[in-house]
Each structure stands twice: as structure tokens, then as C-alpha cells.
Amino acid sequence: MSFLSASLARIKPSATIAVSQKARELKAAGRDIIALSSGQPDFDTPDNIKRAAIAAIGRGETKYTAVAGITELREAIVDKFKRENQLDYTVAQTIVSNGGKQVIANALMATVNPGDEVIVPAPYWVSYPELVSLCGGTTVFAQASRASNYKLTASELEAAITPRTKWLMFNSPCNPSGAAYTREELQALAEVLLRHPHVWILSDDIYEHLTYGDFKFTTPAQLAPQLYERTLTMNGVSKAYAMTGWRIGYAGGPLALIKAMEKIQGQTTSGASSVSQWAAVEALTGPQDYIAMSREVFQERRDLVVSMLNAAPGLDCPTPEGAFYVFPSCVELLGKRTEDGAVLNTDEDFVSALLQAEGVALVHGSAFGQAGNFRLSYAAATEQLRDACARVQRFCATLR
Template sequence: MSDLSATLSRVKPSPTIAVTTKAQELKAAGRDVIGLGAGEPDFDTPDHIKAAGIRAIQEGKTKYTAVDGISELKAAICAKFKRDNGLDYVPAQVSVASGGKQILYNALMATLNPGDEVVIPAPYWVSYPDMVLLAGGEPVVVPAGIETGFKLTPEALEAAITPKTRWFIFNSPSNPTGAGYTWDELKGLTDVLLRHPHVWVMTDDMYEHLAYDDFQFCTPAQVEPALFGRTLTCNGVSKAYCMTGWRIGYAAGPERLIGAMRKIQSQSTSNPCTISQWAAVEALNGSHDFIAENNAVFTRRRDLVVSMLNAIDGIECPVPNGAFYVYPSIAGLIGKTSAGGALIEDDEAFATALLEETGVAVVFGAAFGLSPNFRVSYATSDTALQEACGRIRAFCEGLR
């Protein structure tokens, strides 16, 4: 069709969604498939949060709300930022949208002009570069490889910044690697940003509460208060609160930016789901005891997957600090041929052959901007993870 927007040629569909869809199709066709592609907890939304959503329906709280969130939710978000991060925001500095993705998209749409650059460390969440392109900007991808623990160095950030840089997008703990920045590591980056007052900071803190061992989460405006006035601190209830389908993301930042984001949202989606907003109030204000319980399960699964993958010749799997992903390197397997005759020329070929020959669905590293790797989500049962890692091992042992 020749009459579609030229903008579409700048972006590609989400590879993580594509992998999940392909796995579901094979399952529907009767194949024994284990999907390790989905970026969502397998735990159900906690009962007290579900009850708040039901109560909202029963009380008739089902009408339009203010474009970017009810006042009760904005108040809960301000309280959360103060409690968890020591950041002082007022409701006028808060935006609520239909998921974290819309928050980021609104901010980029509201601020980018043609030629503006956005610095994105790789590996990155698949949507960052494409959202920048949709908004008319240019993604500047900076590799942060396994040798630095998948973390951007201050030197690499400094080298990537130009007079055209508008934003630096920062995600810790990271999707896809689970790598988390310590206070000192983050201070190294914020020191660079202080030298470049024209660069704004967009933090994606979606995995804040999914942190393991002795890792302590911190966010840029907390580490460097001088950046507070040019930081958009983004978060949501999807991951820690097991509310992916409820679609509530939020952010806090300078009032002028929040106002611009509200304007974008007013002419695209208007308010997020009212029922979900009331459930999110309960999520932020209510009991958080379940998070520690879930994290104990995630830690156990992480250790299982890391140990099983590291036992495979040709695979190197670092131990992540948070989220629910591992991002093993397959540098030792490139150039080999599978038992089914597939040449493993890159990580996409590896993931394709793995799915076709063993029924294990993973996401290839090129989707996240750093190869040769693949992403495993361990947000599934121990039994499924054990079986999947066993199949990956058998597949790798069959490579010649």
C-alpha cells in the first residue's frame, strides 16, 4: 500500500511481542513450546489491589477523569516518590498514562524536533529507539557490553553527547540485562550530565522494586539533586505490582514538561482507564508485603537459570541485580551448525533454530541493540525454566 505514512518506514514492530506471538501460534498448532520471551510477572495481581478495582466499578467510578490522572492517584505518586526516593513532587508535576510506554512516548513527542539526538545505552528496551524515531528524533546508541557489566561508563556517555543531544534515556535495573547501577556508578554518569546543561534525563525505573541480594536501587534525581529540574522520573505499577494488563504508568518532572505531555495525551488517548487508576491508588498506598515474597521466588529462579546456562559450553551468563531477565552471551557458539542443519551466524539465527528445533522461545540480542546474546525472562515456573534450560543445553551440545 503506497498511501501509508512515511513515518512507518522509520520504525519496526516490537520484536519481544513478535516472539511471544510466534510462540503462542506454535502452541496453538500443537507444538510443545516454552515461552521465555514475555516481560511480565507470572504472579496474579494481589487481592487487595483487585478488590480496589472491583470497588471502583461497584461505586460507579467509571466516568472520564482528568486527562492525566485523578488527584488521588497523583497524591499517591507524590507520596511514593517521597517515601521510596526522597524526591519532593507536587501533583501538578505528575502525569499518569496508559502504561509506562505512553509516558515515554508523550515526553518524546512533546520535546523532540527533527535532528534532535537521544542517547540510549545498548542493550536497551526494544521500544526506545523506535519511539525516538516516531517523534522525529535520532537515536544515538552507545554500546555497554558484557565487559562493563552491561553498564554505560561515564567516558562513553561523555563521548556520545553533542550540541544536538536532547535526552539521555536511563534504565536501571535494566530490561533486557537486569543490570543495576550502584549509587557511585550513577554518580559518575550524573557528573557528566552536570557538564552538559542542555541534556535532559529520562529515567525508566519500572523495575525499581525488583532488586535482589544487597543491590540498592537509586534514581538520577536522587543521586544528583542539581539534575532535578531537568529529569523526568518515570515508573509504573506493571512489574512490581503484577499489573501489566491494567496499563498504568506515571512520571514526575518539571511542570512545563508535564503540561506539554498532558497536551499530547489530551489529543491522543485522554485519561487512562478509571478503574485501573483506582487500583493503582491501592497498589501504591496499600500493603507491599507481597513484593518481598515475589522477589524471593524471582531470586531463586534467577540463580537456577544462571547456574544452568553457565554450565553450557559457549554461553556466558552474568548474574543480574534486578528485573527478571538474564542476557547471556553466545559468542562461543557463532559459526556452528545445529543438529537440524541451521547455521548459527548470529543471535537471531540462534533464537530461530532454538524455537524450531526445541520449542524454547527466547528473544535474540540484536532486538536490544547488542549481540551476540539472547534474553531469557525467568518470570515463569521453576519447572518450565528447568525444562527450557535443559533443552537449551541439549541444543547447544548438538552444535557442530
């Protein structure tokens, strides 16, 4: 309808949210559904963090806060960046937002003009290109391949850069693939970026603490200090501390950019929830044993899911270095028919037929810019994952 903004025509609804909602509706209708479409830990928020929130309520910490966040949380963020990433920021160089998504939206709204290009490596988190479009920018997709485990190479990055490039969206470990960049892989990308000083880097580190085995996480501004002045390093408490509903994201970056983001936030949401901010202070400064515990469980789940999916006829599932997703290829199954005669022409056909036949809700890979794949979140109970993967195996075995 003409009353609505033309910007709405530039964006699509979130595919992950849509699949999760469909799964909820089917479950409410009585179907036996296992939903592995949502990117949130199934663990409860640690008790010390919940107690900190309750204590904050008891102290009356329930008023508006400064737009950029309470000083105590911003100081904790400064300490976190120094302790874990060897990055030096002042309190004024930090901002607290209503989740990591708002950090990204603020940054793009504050910097992107019509005609500006933002490089988004594919496969990508579904919201990156939509936020770029909402802000009037142009997304340039840099397609990674299975050969590189869905990680962007230096040559692919170089080919995507033009004089109009403003940002590179960088996500490691990556949603949806779980791929994480080694220091050597990151160094190769940094060398390209150093040759193009007009390109800024938005480093989405939200899965920083979810890496497995001997993998060592490194963030771009840490590896290449020359990039510090044009890097926004974004993180949050949602994934690392099972705090998705608390809605706290944060970032550190150049002062002028942070001030511009604060200006945007001041006219949209103002500050994040006061109680959630005090809970986040405890998350960043309190005991960190939850992280190691959850990482161990997620690694066990990853290994189970990878093994079972690779045993399914026609699936190829690489082993991710981080996050809590696997991103298998179902290309070999496209063109086959289900038991009721439906042809699976696309990855979306595959996940739709799987949901109908076996009650397992996954997200099709084309929603993430990689046709022929699907994403499965293993942030679910181990027995539920075992059951879901057995159903996937059964479904794949019936295709002809």
C-alpha cells in the same frame, strides 16, 4: 503503499511482541512450547488490588477521568516518590498514562524536533529507538560492554553527547540485561551530565523494586538533586505489582514538561482507565508485602537460570542485579551447525533454531542492540524454567 505515513518506514515492529506471538501460534498448533520472551510477572495481581478495582466499579467510578489522572492516584504518586525516592513533587508535577510506554512517548513527542539526538545506552529496551524515530529524532547508541556488565560508563556517555543531544534514556535495572547501577556508577554518570546542562534525563525506573541481594536502588534525581529540574522520573505498577494488563504508568518531572505531556495525551488517549487508576491507588498505598515475596521468588529463579545456562556449552551468562531477565552471550556458538546442518551465523539464527528444535522461545540480542546475545525472561514458573534451561543445554550440546 503511498497512502500510509512516511513515519511508519522509520520504525520496526517490536521483536519481543513478534516472538511471543510466534510462540502462541506454535503452541496453538500443538507444539510443546515454553515461551520466555515476554516481560511480565507470571504472578496474579494481589487480591487487595483486585478488590479495590471491584469496589471502584461498585461505586460507579467508570466515567472519564481528568487527562493527567485522578487526584487520589496523583497524590499517591507524590507520596510514593517522597517515601521511596526522596523526591519532592507536587500533584501538578505528576501524570498518569496508559502504561509506561505512553509516558515515554508523550515526553518525546512533546520535546523532540527533527535533528535532536537522544542517547540510548545499548543494550536497550526495543521501544526506545523506535519511539525516538517515530517522533522524528535521531538515536545515538552508546554501546556498553560485557566488561562493564552492560552498564554505560562515564567515558562512553561523554563520547555520545553532542550539542544536539536532548535526552539520555536511562533504565536501571535494565531491560534486557538486568544490569543495575550502583550509587558510585550513577554518580560518575551524573558528573558528566552536570557538565552538559542541555541534556535532559528520562529515568525509566519500572524495575525499581526488582533488585536482589544487598543492592540498593537509586534514581538519578535522588542522587544528584542538581539534575532534578531536567529529569523525568518514570515508573508504573506493571512489574512491581503484577499489573501489566491494567496499563498504568506514571511520572514526575518539571511542571512545564508535565503540562506539555498532558497536552499530547489530551489529544490522543485522554485519561487512563478509571478502574485501573483506582486499583493503582491501592497498589501504591496498600500493603506492600507482595513486593518482598515476589522479589524472593525472582531471585531464586535468577540463580537457577544463571547456574543452568552457564553449564550449557558455549554460553556465558552474567548474574544480573535486577529485573527478571538474563542476557547471556552465545558468541562461542555462532558459526556452528545444528544437527540438521543449518549454520548459526547470528544470534537470531540461534534463537530460531532453538525454538524449532526444543520449543523454547527467547528473544535475540540484536533486537536490543547487542549482537551475539539473547534475552530470557525468568518471570515464569520455576519448574518451567528448569525444563527450558535443560532444553537449552541439550540444544547447545548438539551443535558442531
